[in-house]
Amino acid sequence: MSGKDVAVVALLILGFASFVTTHVWLAARLILRGSSRLRGALAFFVPPLAPIWGYRQGFRKGAVLWVAALLTYVAARVVAQFA
Incomplete structure (x- = not known):
């Protein structure tokens, strides 16, 4: 694997992990502190x-x-698709 491939894979992992973590955190915050637990x-x-x-x-x-x-x-997905 080239350096570019490693960078794309690292960006894919970082992007997905950040997205999932932020989503769970935001949904939990809506449940715990939001006006409606159902919305969270x-x-x-x-x-x-x-x-x-x-x-x-x-x-x-x-x-x-x-x-x-x-x-x-x-x-990162777009870059990986065309790389």
Whole structure:
């Protein structure tokens, strides 16, 4: 494997791990501190709802991190597809 391949694989792993971790953290925060526990539970199983409801509940940093982690993973997938 070349250095580029190693970098792409590392970015894939980092992006996916960051996305999953941020998603679980944001959904748990919605369950524990949000106005509706049902929304937090639903956001856990329907991922796009987590940053939307998190942002509305005032968890702006978590919502931005969620989107950034997802974009990192998607960018790594695109690079891996064409590399």
